[in-house]
Amino acid sequence: MQQWDVIVIGAGAAGLFCAIEAAKRGRKTLVLDNGKRIGRKILMSGGGRCNFTNIYASPANYLSQNPHFCKSALSRYTQWDFIALVQQYGIAYHEKTLGQLFCDDSAKDIVDMLQQECDKAGVSIALQQDIQNVSFADGVYTVTTPQLSRSCQSLVVACGGLSLPNLGATAYGFQLAEQFGLNVLPVRAALVPLTWQPADKAVFEEISGVSLPVTAQANDVVFPEDMLFTHRGLSGPAILQISSYWQPGDELIINLAPQQDLNAFLLEQQQKHPEQELKTILSRLLPKRLVEKLLELNLFQNQPIKALQGKAIQRLADSLTHYVFKPNGTEGYRTAEVTLGGVDTNELSSKTMEAKKQPGLYFIGEVVDVTGWLGGYNFQWAWASGWVAGQYC
Numbered sequence: 001m002q003q004w005d006v007i008v009i010g011a012g013a014a015g016l017f018c019a020i021e022a023a024k025r026g027r028k029t030l031v032l033d034n035g036k037r038i039g040r041k042i043l044m045s046g047g048g049r050c051n052f053t054n055i056y057a058s059p060a061n062y063l064s065q066n067p068h069f070c071k072s073a074l075s076r077y078t079q080w081d082f083i084a085l086v087q088q089y090g091i092a093y094h095e096k097t098l099g100q101l102f103c104d105d106s107a108k109d110i111v112d113m114l115q116q117e118c119d120k121a122g123v124s125i126a127l128q129q130d131i132q133n134v135s136f137a138d139g140v141y142t143v144t145t146p147q148l149s150r151s152c153q154s155l156v157v158a159c160g161g162l163s164l165p166n167l168g169a170t171a172y173g174f175q176l177a178e179q180f181g182l183n184v185l186p187v188r189a190a191l192v193p194l195t196w197q198p199a200d201k202a203v204f205e206e207i208s209g210v211s212l213p214v215t216a217q218a219n220d221v222v223f224p225e226d227m228l229f230t231h232r233g234l235s236g237p238a239i240l241q242i243s244s245y246w247q248p249g250d251e252l253i254i255n256l257a258p259q260q261d262l263n264a265f266l267l268e269q270q271q272k273h274p275e276q277e278l279k280t281i282l283s284r285l286l287p288k289r290l291v292e293k294l295l296e297l298n299l300f301q302n303q304p305i306k307a308l309q310g311k312a313i314q315r316l317a318d319s320l321t322h323y324v325f326k327p328n329g330t331e332g333y334r335t336a337e338v339t340l341g342g343v344d345t346n347e348l349s350s351k352t353m354e355a356k357k358q359p360g361l362y363f364i365g366e367v368v369d370v371t372g373w374l375g376g377y378n379f380q381w382a383w384a385s386g387w388v389a390g391q392y393c
């Protein structure tokens, strides 16, 4: 039987970061992963450039049944700590938008950095490990694979969520939590495109590829970003963000022209160009293909703007700023960036990430019920929760 101080299950962002910290403390640390290489999600994240953190990251950017849980870890290992590490390795990066930091070259820079940190600290990594069983007796965990059994004092579960099953995602982290009697909250796909109802698909799939700045609102939460029409439904950052707050059956309220006071704009156009047709005027604000589609849907009649009398301008402005879609569902884990829900934070210490009723068992990263917005927040949670667990495991 191989003996370790710490075994970490999952060589993703959280698992590697925890292992590095544990090994720096002199703990004999092993990371097990079912894949052929470490950091597979990091490699494909941010379109291959890894949006590794966000300069504005704060607890307000996270969803969790207990919104206070993430505060401790996020304040003890901050975005500035991770940025300092990236700078120490000379990795070139830039802010793309809204505080989102991306590598200039490749996400591989981040994985190489983690590998070097593992090597420096003396972390062992075993890949293509198919874990068959985990047991606990007399204060010791035993992790069994077809090849061998290994024992450890601290077991860290960093198996991630369910998104991208073809990249090795499994429900094993949730199963382990349940095996040890910990509550697991219902999970669902998040940061995910939303799909059309059949009737909307027939109408809108023709304009797939059209993108525009909007605000997307569901359940009193609003995100101002771009929205993209696709063959299957709606996507783009505004939709991915709001998908985390959208529940099946909810309506989505879209402001198609959020960048100005639409009523004032239309009144001004009416004064300046009374003879101009609405299609021409609206095409100054919205993509032409969308305007044609809205005309086809009878959202407006293509008449000179002077014909809009009384409250007609306000009604048109309202219909464009409160356009309602009722999505059918989401594209699911196949394309989702993250999994909402997971190991109930009430079961864990926010200071150490250790299970309150199971000494030596830790849960970190996406497997925990803490889910960030789009924009580098999820990696920041992985680094921060991994770092704090690494100080204690």
Ligand SMILES: Cc1cc2nc3c(=O)[nH]c(=O)nc-3n(C[C@H](O)[C@H](O)[C@H](O)COP(=O)(O)OP(=O)(O)OC[C@H]3O[C@@H](n4cnc5c(N)ncnc54)[C@H](O)[C@@H]3O)c2cc1C
Residues within 6 Å of the ligand: 009, 010, 011, 012, 013, 014, 015, 032, 033, 034, 035, 039, 040, 041, 042, 044, 045, 046, 047, 050, 051, 052, 053, 129, 130, 131, 158, 159, 160, 161, 163, 164, 167, 168, 169, 170, 171, 172, 173, 336, 337, 338, 364, 365, 366, 367, 375, 376, 377, 378, 379, 380, 382
């Ligand atoms: C396409 C895509 C792009 C993304 N882009 C970004 C981005 O740019 N910025 C951002 O902040 N977030 C991004 N995310 C989210 C981010 O990747 C995750 O939140 C983050 O990777 C979670 O880290 P983790 O270590 O908890 O889990 P993971 O990175 O998922 O790592 C878990 C590891 O555990 C392994 N594993 C699972 N089950 C087992 C098992 N039974 N036995 C052994 N090993 C197992 C997996 O193979 C994996 O290597 C993206 C996600 C996706 C899918």
